[in-house]
Structure formats: C-alpha cells, structure tokens
Amino acid sequence: MPQPASSQAHQAQLLRRLFDAAIASAQPAVCIPPHLPDPATLGSGRLIVIGAGKASAAMARAVEQHWRGPKSQLGGLVVTRYGYAVPCEHIEIVEAAHPVPDAAGLAAAERLLALVQGLTADDFVLCLISGGGSSLLPLPLPGLTLDHKQAVNRALLKSGATISEMNCVRRHLSAIKGGRLAAACHPARVLTLLLSDVPGDNPIDIASGPTVPDPTTCDDALAIVRRYGIELPDAVREVLESGRGESLKPGDERLARIETRMIATPQMALEAAAALAREAGYTPYILGDALEGEARDVGKVLAGIALQVAQRGQPVAAPCVLLSGGETTVTVRGQGRGGRNVECLLSLGITLASHPRIHALAGDTDGVDGQEEIAGAIFTPHTLTRAWAMGVKPLDRLAENDGHGFFEALGDAVVTGPTLTNVNDFRAILIDAQG
Structure with a gap:
C-alpha cells in the first residue's frame, strides 16, 4: 500500500539528516x-x-x-x-x-x-x-x-x-x-x-x-x-x-x-549516520565504506539487497537503513553530464520499480557530484511515476549518463553548497517495515 505524502516527506527529511550527520562528523573543526x-x-x-x-x-x-x-x-x-x-x-x-x-x-x-x-x-x-x-x-x-x-x-x-x-x-x-x-x-x-x-x-x-x-x-x-x-x-x-x-x-x-x-574517513562518517538512524528507530547496517565499480552496476546490486530485505526480511529485517560509502565510476558514453552518485541512484531506483517502502539518497560529501555543483539526489517510491507523468524517461536518461538532468527535472537534487570537507560518497537506503 502506498504511503501518504506526509510519510514520504518524513523519510526524505530523515535521509537528508543522515547525509548531513555524515558531513558534520568530518568537519575540520572537529577533526x-x-x-x-x-x-x-x-x-x-x-x-x-x-x-x-x-x-x-x-x-x-x-x-x-x-x-x-x-x-x-x-x-x-x-x-x-x-x-x-x-x-x-x-x-x-x-x-x-x-x-x-x-x-x-x-x-x-x-x-x-x-x-x-x-x-x-x-x-x-x-x-x-x-x-x-x-x-x-x-x-x-x-x-x-x-x-x-x-x-x-x-x-x-x-x-x-x-x-x-x-x-x-x-x-x-x-x-x-x-x-x-x-x-x-x-x-x-x-x-x-x-x-x-x-x-x-x-x-x-x-x-x-x-x-x-x-x-x-x-x-x-x-x-x-x-x-x-x-x-x-x-x-x-x-x-x-x-x-x-x-x-x-x-x-x-x-x-x-x-x-x-x-x-x-568514510567509515567514521557512516558511523555518525548510523547513530542518528538508530535514534530515529531504524536499525543501521553498514554494507561497506569502500564500494567501487560502475555506478549503475553498484546501484542494481544495492537495489537487489534492499528488495530482499523488504520482501523476505533477509539478511536483515526492516525497519532499517542500509549505509555504504566508497567511490564508484561512470564511463560516460552518452550526452549527459555524468555524476556517479546520481547515476548510481537512478539505476537503483529503476531496479526498485517504485517499491512503496524504500527510499534512498546518494551524494558526495564534498557537495560536488562529478563536475556539478550538486551533491546528489533523493529517490522515493513516487519518483518514477512523477518522471513518466512529466515525459522524463528514466531508462533513456540512464543510457545518456544524465542522472543530473533526471533529478533536476523532478526537483529532487540535493544541493549543499561547499561542505568544506570530503570523505567520499554517501548512500543511504531507508526500508520501512510492512504496514
């Protein structure tokens, strides 16, 4: 059953708070x-x-x-x-x-x-x-x-x-x-x-x-x-x-x-986000702080893990948040602007196929994904439906390495400005329990 809009907004806000907590933990004034x-x-x-x-x-x-x-x-x-x-x-x-x-x-x-x-x-x-x-x-x-x-x-x-x-x-x-x-x-x-x-x-x-x-x-x-x-x-x-x-x-x-x-380090940032997730009632699981590979492939794998959690309760049970870091890569073959976090997130979202209980965020902790002054983006269960209604085709945008254009069109880009730190990529997948 689809979640109400108020719940969707709450999940998106929590994802952003997790991202902000990761960034705050790596501020030079602290370290x-x-x-x-x-x-x-x-x-x-x-x-x-x-x-x-x-x-x-x-x-x-x-x-x-x-x-x-x-x-x-x-x-x-x-x-x-x-x-x-x-x-x-x-x-x-x-x-x-x-x-x-x-x-x-x-x-x-x-x-x-x-x-x-x-x-x-x-x-x-x-x-x-x-x-x-x-x-x-x-x-x-x-x-x-x-x-x-x-x-x-x-x-x-x-x-x-x-x-x-x-x-x-x-x-x-x-x-x-x-x-x-x-x-x-x-x-x-x-x-x-x-x-x-x-x-x-x-x-x-x-x-x-x-x-x-x-x-x-x-x-x-x-x-x-x-x-x-x-x-x-x-x-x-x-x-x-x-x-x-x-x-x-x-x-x-x-x-x-x-x-x-x-x-x-990325691990320290993930642990800071995990602490906040725990306070919010979600069990955090850190999948790794050094995940690499083509961004779209990593997105598919992370989506597969999230779906197994949501549908089977394996290897962990919801409600939980899956956290990961590292640095994926984008081999730019299309006419888009690249951006490894938005490409990973778009690929993940396409694979999730609008699952009603899964939200996700991917962003670069320095505030710049690729060559764009955009940190990353948020994906919700309504993202694909909204895109299709606007005539924005997710698969076409992925083929063109145009994750930035996709999320900008929907207003779902995450813009932080200069964060004044840099501990690599941050990904959080929020999975709610069965209602």
Missing part, C-alpha cells in the same frame, strides 16, 4: 584540534602550514583557531577549490580549479613547493591534505605542460578507471606528488593530516600522496593507460616509458622524518 603538534616541541624552528584539497582551507582555519602556541609561529599556503576558501589570518588561501586543473593551480603548486625549500631539521611542516588535491596541485615534471596534465585528467575522468588507478598515473607525471613534496621539505619534520576520500583510505591515493612514499611504478601507470585505452600525448608517454616519472619509494632517506595521520 583537526586533537592532532595539532605541541608548541613546546617546536623550539626555535618554524611552523610551516601547507596543503591542498577541497577541505584544506577549512582545515587551515581550524589550525589557526585551535593553535595553542603564538600566532606569530603560524604561516604558510594551502590550495582549495574555487568557492571553498574561508578567511584565515596567517595562512594564505589560494583557489584553483577541480577536477580539471588550471593555471591558478599550477602557480599555487609552484609557490607551495618553493615555500618548503631550504628548511632545517628544526623546522616543522604541517601538511593538510584532503580529496581534490590531485587536481589542485598540477605541477608537471620537466618536459610536460599544464595542457598535458589537463588532457590526461580529462581522459582519466571519462575512462572508467578507479580513483586509485587515476592517481597512480597522476603521481608519475607530477613534480610534487608521489612523495616529492615531503622530499622537498627534508630535513624538516613533516606531519600530514589526512581527510580520506578514497576507498581503503590508502594515503598514496589521497591527493596522489604528495608526502608519502609510493610503491607503484611508471610501468604500473602504463598498464593502466593500456587497460583503458587512454590516448597519451607523446611527451607524457615518454616520461612514463623512460622512467623519468618514477616517484619516491618506501625507505627513501628523505622521507625518514614524516608522520601521517588519518583524521577523518
């Missing part, structure tokens, strides 16, 4: 303070704050607000996405483009690398890294240009490669990633605070690992290029085939004084 260095350990050395990512400006502000030493010790530079800057007094904030890098990012990366030249063993570098840093620090190796980096980034984004695979290629074309930034800081101490936006929380995949050793090789990068049939400019191919792009490896003496801490 940064426990990990700041003790001012007493700095001695006469300098504290240089650097960083990159969608959350890096908010992380820098949290450092300024909670630093217990003299403010005169603070200084540095971080790079964030356009629209994600926040006011800071002592740390300079620079904005640049994401996901395709631009000249502003190139200039900022050059300045950031220059900032850490000539440090001493008494100096302390606090590096603030979050998702998006790969595109925001597009400093190419000698012989490569920004145009090369942009072309490779566009090809990777359309290829269907995982984020780990994309970052492997990026690391081997960069003058700053793959541990090179930490090497430039030597012999200073380096503490990197990470907000993870990647499945598995591997530090080398967060902003392509500018301050951590990289066990992958140029040959690994070439294998990824071949796997996805990516066309490379001749200069880029030469860097990989010659081995000139080799990154810093574990055991490199220049990385002996680095420390890396994970301060916010």
Whole structure:
C-alpha cells in the first residue's frame, strides 16, 4: 500500500539528516584540534602550514583557531577549490580549479613547493591534505605542460578507471606528488593530516600522496593507460616509458622524518549516520565504506539487497537503513553530464520499480557530484511515476549518463553548497517495515 505524502516527506527529511550527520562528523573543526603538534616541541624552528584539497582551507582555519602556541609561529599556503576558501589570518588561501586543473593551480603548486625549500631539521611542516588535491596541485615534471596534465585528467575522468588507478598515473607525471613534496621539505619534520576520500583510505591515493612514499611504478601507470585505452600525448608517454616519472619509494632517506595521520574517513562518517538512524528507530547496517565499480552496476546490486530485505526480511529485517560509502565510476558514453552518485541512484531506483517502502539518497560529501555543483539526489517510491507523468524517461536518461538532468527535472537534487570537507560518497537506503 502506498504511503501518504506526509510519510514520504518524513523519510526524505530523515535521509537528508543522515547525509548531513555524515558531513558534520568530518568537519575540520572537529577533526583537526586533537592532532595539532605541541608548541613546546617546536623550539626555535618554524611552523610551516601547507596543503591542498577541497577541505584544506577549512582545515587551515581550524589550525589557526585551535593553535595553542603564538600566532606569530603560524604561516604558510594551502590550495582549495574555487568557492571553498574561508578567511584565515596567517595562512594564505589560494583557489584553483577541480577536477580539471588550471593555471591558478599550477602557480599555487609552484609557490607551495618553493615555500618548503631550504628548511632545517628544526623546522616543522604541517601538511593538510584532503580529496581534490590531485587536481589542485598540477605541477608537471620537466618536459610536460599544464595542457598535458589537463588532457590526461580529462581522459582519466571519462575512462572508467578507479580513483586509485587515476592517481597512480597522476603521481608519475607530477613534480610534487608521489612523495616529492615531503622530499622537498627534508630535513624538516613533516606531519600530514589526512581527510580520506578514497576507498581503503590508502594515503598514496589521497591527493596522489604528495608526502608519502609510493610503491607503484611508471610501468604500473602504463598498464593502466593500456587497460583503458587512454590516448597519451607523446611527451607524457615518454616520461612514463623512460622512467623519468618514477616517484619516491618506501625507505627513501628523505622521507625518514614524516608522520601521517588519518583524521577523518568514510567509515567514521557512516558511523555518525548510523547513530542518528538508530535514534530515529531504524536499525543501521553498514554494507561497506569502500564500494567501487560502475555506478549503475553498484546501484542494481544495492537495489537487489534492499528488495530482499523488504520482501523476505533477509539478511536483515526492516525497519532499517542500509549505509555504504566508497567511490564508484561512470564511463560516460552518452550526452549527459555524468555524476556517479546520481547515476548510481537512478539505476537503483529503476531496479526498485517504485517499491512503496524504500527510499534512498546518494551524494558526495564534498557537495560536488562529478563536475556539478550538486551533491546528489533523493529517490522515493513516487519518483518514477512523477518522471513518466512529466515525459522524463528514466531508462533513456540512464543510457545518456544524465542522472543530473533526471533529478533536476523532478526537483529532487540535493544541493549543499561547499561542505568544506570530503570523505567520499554517501548512500543511504531507508526500508520501512510492512504496514
């Protein structure tokens, strides 16, 4: 039996509250303070704050607000996405483009690398890294240009490669990633605070690992290029085939004084949402924090699990909420704008076939799904019926990779604006008990 409109609105509101709780748990103001260095350990050395990512400006502000030493010790530079800057007094904030890098990012990366030249063993570098840093620090190796980096980034984004695979290629074309930034800081101490936006929380995949050793090789990068049939400019191919792009490896003496801490992760965000779901009377089940694959395929699988719960009470009973994170991929073949969360959600909704007791939300915790200033969307039991009544065909939109157009037409897009954090994708499937 269909649920009344008031109940539908309640479920949609709860889904949005779960999403907001996940985002709130990863705010830098919450995560940064426990990990700041003790001012007493700095001695006469300098504290240089650097960083990159969608959350890096908010992380820098949290450092300024909670630093217990003299403010005169603070200084540095971080790079964030356009629209994600926040006011800071002592740390300079620079904005640049994401996901395709631009000249502003190139200039900022050059300045950031220059900032850490000539440090001493008494100096302390606090590096603030979050998702998006790969595109925001597009400093190419000698012989490569920004145009090369942009072309490779566009090809990777359309290829269907995982984020780990994309970052492997990026690391081997960069003058700053793959541990090179930490090497430039030597012999200073380096503490990197990470907000993870990647499945598995591997530090080398967060902003392509500018301050951590990289066990992958140029040959690994070439294998990824071949796997996805990516066309490379001749200069880029030469860097990989010659081995000139080799990154810093574990055991490199220049990385002996680095420390890396994970301060916010997708799992932490899912647990925050689970706590709120429990308070609302829904038993939460976290299916995984690192789900990957083609977004439409993941959507079908999640729908199958939800239907089994709703119809069979297996493997768990309703009322419940199924939570998951990770980073799916979209291989764009149609004329749509992509967006992995909306594509996953549209595929899930089509498979659910308007089941009356299942609602769902999928969104990116940074507020940007793909290249759109839209976090994601909400799917209800009435979504398909409303779309058909408007002449919007779900299967056609899915075939065109046009999830954004589909949910915008219905007014069901989730728009958060810049969230100032980034712990990857968030999905919640709410399943009510049989009435």
